[in-house]
Amino acid sequence: MFVKYNFSFMSTISDNLRKIKESVPPGVKIIAVSKSMSPEKILEAYHSGHKIFGENRVQELTVKYYDLPKDIEWHLIGHLQTNKVKHIVPFVSLIHSADSFKLLMEINNLAGKINRVVSCLLQIHIAQEETKSGLSYAEAETILQSEELQQLKNVRIVGLMGMATLTEDENQIRKEFASLRKFYDSFSLLPRVPGANCQFEILSMGMSSDYKIAIEEGSNMIRIGSAIFGERK
Numbered sequence: 706m707f708v709k710y711n712f713s714f715m716s717t718i719s720d721n722l723r724k725i726k727e728s729v730p731p732g733v734k735i736i737a738v739s740k741s742m743s744p745e746k747i748l749e750a751y752h753s754g755h756k757i758f759g760e761n762r763v764q765e766l767t768v769k770y771y772d773l774p775k776d777i778e779w780h781l782i783g784h785l786q787t788n789k790v791k792h793i794v795p796f797v798s799l800i801h802s803a804d805s806f807k808l809l810m811e812i813n814n815l816a817g818k819i820n821r822v823v824s825c826l827l828q829i830h831i832a833q834e835e836t837k838s839g840l841s842y843a844e845a846e847t848i849l850q851s852e853e854l855q856q857l858k859n860v861r862i863v864g865l866m867g868m869a870t871l872t873e874d875e876n877q878i879r880k881e882f883a884s885l886r887k888f889y890d891s892f893s894l895l896p897r898v899p900g901a902n903c904q905f906e907i908l909s910m911g912m913s914s915d916y917k918i919a920i921e922e923g924s925n926m927i928r929i930g931s932a933i934f935g936e937r938k
């Protein structure tokens with residue numbers, strides 16, 4: 706009985722994933738946001754062929770990395786404290802939430818010790834709420850143009866991440882995504898210190914409630930939790 710119930714419940718995860726995959730353009734990468742979800746639920750997505758997962762807490766991410774199959778690509782999407790960098794540097798595929806130069810320096814130092822180059826996105830504050838963390842455009846520009854950045858040989862800045870305001874107002878959401886896209890596009894025009902550790906290819910924006918708008922505004926990486934796994938408790 707339990708097996709049967711489990712099976713029918715869990716099969717909705719792969720159905721949800723398949724539907725989302727079918728509805729987005731092929732160039733858009735889907736990060737399955739598995740925060741607060743059990744290893745069983747993650748494995749259900751994994752066995753349906755999905756290999757990229759995102760977590761917002763270092764502790765939870767680390768435990769899941771050690772417990773689950775090693776060919777999973779793990780992304781950190783939540784705020785990262787400098788003193789926790791060491792836990793994820795050995796395995797993390799992409800840090801979406803780099804939000805200070807100090808943090809980039811710490812990632813660089815620890816990655817250097819194990820000969821890794823860690824890919825990062827600069828998280829930009831695009832929402833109206835004060836609570837969502839991230840850099841202002843001016844702060845991001847300062848980092849991207851700094852000579853110091855070129856010294857961080859074990860960090861690669863591969864793009865930007867942003868979260869829109871939590872609102873029903875689609876125009877507001879669209880405006881915020883469009884502004885991030887504009888900044889993303891203007892990056893190639895910025896006067897910059899030449900160097901290979903800063904090449905934009907990822908624009909991470911869009912979650913369950915707003916990913917369609919985000920894709921229309923140029924996102925090529927969406928972070929989807931509840932639309933895949935159901936509501937979090």
Ligand SMILES: *Cc1c(COP(=O)(O)O)cnc(C)c1O
Pocket residue numbers: 738740761782783868911912913914928929930931932
């Ligand atoms: C939780 C979370 C998501 C996914 O949210 P859903 O609404 O469940 O899709 C995306 N990005 C970040 C940074 C998150 O913390």
